[in-house]
Amino acid sequence: MDKNTIEKKYQKLKKKIDALDFISTGSIMKVYNTCGRPGCECYKDKSKKHGPYNIWTRKVNAKTVTRTLTKEQARMARQYVANMRKFEKITRQMKDLSAQYIQSFKKKSKRGGG
Numbered sequence: 001m002d003k004n005t006i007e008k009k010y011q012k013l014k015k016k017i018d019a020l021d022f023i024s025t026g027s028i029m030k031v032y033n034t035c036g037r038p039g040c041e042c043y044k045d046k047s048k049k050h051g052p053y054n055i056w057t058r059k060v061n062a063k064t065v066t067r068t069l070t071k072e073q074a075r076m077a078r079q080y081v082a083n084m085r086k087f088e089k090i091t092r093q094m095k096d097l098s099a100q101y102i103q104s105f106k107k108k109s110k111r112g113g114g
């Protein structure tokens, strides 16, 4: 690829990042619980477990952080995690293009005298 093509592709990727909404890491799971209260139906009947609870798990400074989210928050978190994957894909492409861009600048010929 020549410099112009690389530059154009790179600008496109930057626009894609600009169009991305919030980003987030982690995963969101639906979890059903038993409460342990004596006499509660969840204890006897698995179909009467409490929930679903939206459990969001992510790493923060190498530690696993868990939060319970509302339905709306879970919807947001899923969207932002999907955005994060797009973001990572785009930045990977940007890195590749940057490497190609560096290499598109050839060493100047010693004979050329420029």
Ligand SMILES: [Zn+2]
Residues within 6 Å of the ligand: 034, 035, 036, 037, 040, 041, 042, 043, 050
């Ligand atoms: Zn219960």
